[in-house]
Amino acid sequence: EPEVTQTPSHQVTQMGQEVILRCVPISNHLYFYWYRQILGQKVEFLVSFYNNEISEKSEIFDDQFSVERPDGSNFTLKIRSTKLEDSAMYFCASSGFLGGEQFFGPGTRLTVL
Amino acid sequence: TQLLEQSPQFLSIQEGENLTVYCNSSSVFSSLQWYRQEPGEGPVLLVTVVTGGEVKKLKRLTFQFGDARKDSSLHITAAQPGDTGLYLCAGLNTGTASKLTFGTGTRLQVTL
Numbered sequence: 001e002p003e004v005t006q007t008p009s010h011q012v013t014q015m016g017q018e019v020i021l022r023c024v025p026i027s028n029h030l031y032f033y034w035y036r037q038i039l040g041q042k043v044e045f046l047v048s049f050y051n052n053e054i055s056e057k058s059e060i061f062d063d064q065f066s067v068e069r070p071d072g073s074n075f076t077l078k079i080r081s082t083k084l085e086d087s088a089m090y091f092c093a094s095s096g097f098l099g100g101e102q103f104f105g106p107g108t109r110l111t112v113l
Numbered sequence: 114t115q116l117l118e119q120s121p122q123f124l125s126i127q128e129g130e131n132l133t134v135y136c137n138s139s140s141v142f143s144s145l146q147w148y149r150q151e152p153g154e155g156p157v158l159l160v161t162v163v164t165g166g167e168v169k170k171l172k173r174l175t176f177q178f179g180d181a182r183k184d185s186s187l188h189i190t191a192a193q194p195g196d197t198g199l200y201l202c203a204g205l206n207t208g209t210a211s212k213l214t215f216g217t218g219t220r221l222q223v224t225l
Binding site: 004006031033035042043044045048050055056058089091093098099101102103104105106107109 | 143144146148153154155156157158161201203205211212213214215216217218
C-alpha cells in the first residue's frame with residue numbers, strides 16, 4: 001500500500017541552525033502539506049503546495065520557513081534559523097486531488113537546543 | 114479562526130463497553146476526516162464523511178456527519194484493548210478546500 005515517508009525520524013539541532021525536513025509523498029498525489037504538532041498540543045496546519053507553488057500558508061509559516069519540491073518525488077520543509085519554539089513533530093501529508101483525503105507520514109521529531 | 118472541539122478529552126473504559134466521541138464546531142466544513150494517532154507516529158486516516166447526515170461504518174466503528182456539516186461523532190461498539198489510542202477529527206475548510214483543521218483529540222484507553 002502506498003505511503004508517505006519522512007526523513008529523518010528525529011533531528012536535533014542548535015538554535016539558529018538551518019534544518020531541512022524531507023518527505024516523499026504518495027507517488028501519484030498532486031497536493032502536499034506540512035503540519036506540525038507541539039508536544040501535547042493539536043496538529044496545526046503550516047502550508048499547502050500544489051503545482052510547484054504555495055497555495056495557502058498559516059501565520060506560523062513565516063519568512064524562516066520555505067518549501068520546495070526539488071525533483072519529482074521529494075517535498076522539503078526548510079527552517080532557516082531554528083528557534084527553541086520550533087521544537088515539534090513535523091508531519092508531511094499528501095492528497096490526490098483538491099479537497100481529497102490527506103495521508104500523513106510518520107513525522108520528524110525536531111528538537112532545537 | 115475555525116475550531117473543532119472534541120469531547121471527552123479522555124476516556125477510560127473496560128473491554129466490551131460502548132462509547133461515543135463528539136467533534137463539534139460552529140463552522141461548516143466541506144468534509145470531515147477521522148484519524149487515529151499512536152504516540153510518536155503520524156495520524157492514520159480512518160474515514161472521511163462528506164455529506165450532511167452521512168453515516169459510515171468501519172467494523173465496530175460508526176461515524177456520523179451532522180446534517181449541517183458542523184459536527185461529527187464516532188461510536189465504538191464493544192470496545193477492545195486494540196482500540197486504545199488518540200482519536201482526532203479534522204475538518205476540511207469549505208473556502209480553500211485544502212487545509213485540515215484538527216480537533217483537540219480524545220484519548221481512549223480500553224482495559225481488560
